[in-house]
Amino acid sequence: MHILGISAYYHDSAACLVRDGAIVAAAQEERFTRKKFDARFPARAIRYCLEETGISLKDVQHVVFYDKPLVKFERLLETYVAFAPKGIKSFLAAMPVWLKEKLLLKGVLQNELIALDGIAKKKDLPQLLFTEHHEAHAASAFYPSPYRSAAVLCMDGVGEWATTSAWLGEDHTLKPLWQIDFPHSLGLLYSAFTYYTGFKVNSGEYKVMGLAPYGKPKYVQAIYDHLIDLKPDGTFRLKIEYFNYCTGLTMTNGRFDDLFGGPPRKPETLLTQRDMDLARSVQEVTEEVVLRLARTLHHETGAENLCLAGGVALNCVANGRILREGPYKGLWIQPAAGDAGGAIGAALTGWHAFENQGRRADGKRDAMRGALLGPSYSSDEIESFLQRKQAPYTRLSDEILFERLAEEISAGKIVGWFQGRMEFGPRALGARTIIGDARNPTMQSVMNLKIKYRESFRPFAPSVLRERVSDYFEMDADSPYMLLVAPVQQARRLPMTDDQRALWGIDLLNVPRSDIPAATHVDYSARVQTVHKEMNPRYYNLLKVFEAKTGCPVVVNTSFNVRNEPIVCSPEDAYRCFMRSAIDILVLESCLLYKNEQPPLDGDSDWQKEFELD
Numbered sequence: 001m002h003i004l005g006i007s008a009y010y011h012d013s014a015a016c017l018v019r020d021g022a023i024v025a026a027a028q029e030e031r032f033t034r035k036k037f038d039a040r041f042p043a044r045a046i047r048y049c050l051e052e053t054g055i056s057l058k059d060v061q062h063v064v065f066y067d068k069p070l071v072k073f074e075r076l077l078e079t080y081v082a083f084a085p086k087g088i089k090s091f092l093a094a095m096p097v098w099l100k101e102k103l104l105l106k107g108v109l110q111n112e113l114i115a116l117d118g119i120a121k122k123k124d125l126p127q128l129l130f131t132e133h134h135e136a137h138a139a140s141a142f143y144p145s146p147y148r149s150a151a152v153l154c155m156d157g158v159g160e161w162a163t164t165s166a167w168l169g170e171d172h173t174l175k176p177l178w179q180i181d182f183p184h185s186l187g188l189l190y191s192a193f194t195y196y197t198g199f200k201v202n203s204g205e206y207k208v209m210g211l212a213p214y215g216k217p218k219y220v221q222a223i224y225d226h227l228i229d230l231k232p233d234g235t236f237r238l239k240i241e242y243f244n245y246c247t248g249l250t251m252t253n254g255r256f257d258d259l260f261g262g263p264p265r266k267p268e269t270l271l272t273q274r275d276m277d278l279a280r281s282v283q284e285v286t287e288e289v290v291l292r293l294a295r296t297l298h299h300e301t302g303a304e305n306l307c308l309a310g311g312v313a314l315n316c317v318a319n320g321r322i323l324r325e326g327p328y329k330g331l332w333i334q335p336a337a338g339d340a341g342g343a344i345g346a347a348l349t350g351w352h353a354f355e356n357q358g359r360r361a362d363g364k365r366d367a368m369r370g371a372l373l374g375p376s377y378s379s380d381e382i383e384s385f386l387q388r389k390q391a392p393y394t395r396l397s398d399e400i401l402f403e404r405l406a407e408e409i410s411a412g413k414i415v416g417w418f419q420g421r422m423e424f425g426p427r428a429l430g431a432r433t434i435i436g437d438a439r440n441p442t443m444q445s446v447m448n449l450k451i452k453y454r455e456s457f458r459p460f461a462p463s464v465l466r467e468r469v470s471d472y473f474e475m476d477a478d479s480p481y482m483l484l485v486a487p488v489q490q491a492r493r494l495p496m497t498d499d500q501r502a503l504w505g506i507d508l509l510n511v512p513r514s515d516i517p518a519a520t521h522v523d524y525s526a527r528v529q530t531v532h533k534e535m536n537p538r539y540y541n542l543l544k545v546f547e548a549k550t551g552c553p554v555v556v557n558t559s560f561n562v563r564n565e566p567i568v569c570s571p572e573d574a575y576r577c578f579m580r581s582a583i584d585i586l587v588l589e590s591c592l593l594y595k596n597e598q599p600p601l602d603g604d605s606d607w608q609k610e611f612e613l614d
Helices: 043-053 069-083 088-100 102-117 133-142 186-196 205-214 220-226 254-260 273-301 316-325 339-354 379-389 398-410 443-451 466-472 537-550 571-580
Strands: 002-007 014-019 022-028 062-065 127-130 149-155 162-170 173-181 228-230 236-238 305-309 330-333 415-418 432-437 461-465 484-487 525-531 554-559 585-588 591-594
Touching: 002 043, 002 339, 014 043, 014 339, 022 043, 022 339, 043 102, 062 102, 062 339, 069 088, 069 102, 102 127, 133 149, 133 162, 133 173, 133 305, 133 339, 149 273, 162 186, 162 273, 173 273, 173 339, 186 205, 186 236, 186 254, 186 273, 205 273, 205 316, 220 228, 220 254, 220 273, 228 273, 273 305, 273 316, 305 316, 316 330, 316 484, 316 525, 379 571, 379 591, 398 415, 398 432, 398 537, 398 585, 415 571, 432 443, 443 554, 461 466, 461 537, 466 525, 525 537, 537 554, 571 585
Parallel strands: 002 062, 062 127, 149 305, 305 330, 415 585, 461 525
Antiparallel strands: 002 014, 014 022, 149 162, 162 173, 228 236, 415 432, 432 554, 461 554, 484 525, 585 591
């Protein structure tokens, strides 16, 4: 039985195909259209999933959508009525879209599917089903997890009504326990500060998390006093009079501005100490809410394991605190925790809930296949592309290639690494990755400014051999999806001078913090990816060769893209990014390319105008 899951029309649309309960393919539409966070119907992602599985839409039994539009429309109407006459501009902007498309979503989806696969009539389409938004999140968290039973916590901006929901997963069932409803939302609180500090909502939240360690928690008490009423059990209510998202087209209002001493920062302007302090403050509040909710859920259920999904579950600093300070033996987080992962949850709901099929869970391995669920390209396909481009390259065996790369990386070269199936979710995990030497004190600034073309404060993640993780970081747990932040081991940290200790804010950026300075944030933390031989053998073997040469099992890993661009999907995407940036070396499977040997890129456009700001 084949079941297709779809998320679309809000942000980050995606498709997932499940065969007899096993995830066989999943991809985000942005990777094919090259439009970041593309929210349109995921036609190309669906087409890929069908081709990867060797079937057509006629072979699919169910198509499951990750949202219930009528319930969401009910919430919108009730909200506008509750705040009337405020919000008339927002109401007039939203209603035409709803009345034309979203309210009639079943018909829209059917028409898109007909156009996709050439089916003549709606009656010939697979059965179309709908899950609730948070049900899809919960399903994406629990069903692929390695646990037979677990508590499940979902936190995001808003689904239909729910913004936070708690579940109990047992075998192949998910039991809803309780939820917090809109407009009271931890995700929207964080997004309000994302907006206020000058970043883009629904994409810049991770920048706030990265900026937080540069600031002081100066505004924590103001947030508790004026913005959120937090209870001991972690439940909360927001004080809506400070926010504008219920009735307006912005996240915050004048009362919010007055509370924090001025208007929001304009995007791309200079970051001030106030912005850093605001980021640190909302991050600390978020961590406290998440910890309290996790502890309450453990008290209520007695569950030994916890699964997380929803956009807030991408806050890997909060996740790291749950791992270190929480009461659970096991913690598993859906790698595509945001809306893209709703496609996985929808498809698995079709199998386990609608079809009442069981699941296998051994307590050790999850069912996400390392999140390597996207397209792959053979060496022959890659060579054909390179020959058409007249791009000089050398095809090498892995043994020779890895020795060459270890030498080049240790000499300070930066490598674009493209191999195997593309990652699903927001993180590059060793398939579409840019690699650098974590020991190099200039690597962070070079990568940020000359390759990623992004803000200098943003940290990079270390990829570390799983068996060596506790030698470098204060953790001994699997983190294959780069969703946990851990402190760097004390023995690895470098002492600071008195002058360095007196620094604060962005001035801390260039102070080396450890013997892997390019992967150590200013607060001595790192967003860790553990590399496992069984999940990604070629990436693992590259790190083993690098360790043999240097004694260090850690490299810097950042996603293979420039700022505002989706992670590369195809060899053509990778080659274009390689040529547009300061990447020194490109590896396409077994093909090795050096930048200084390449001809100029013909017919190239200004990439900074090609992609919207993130």
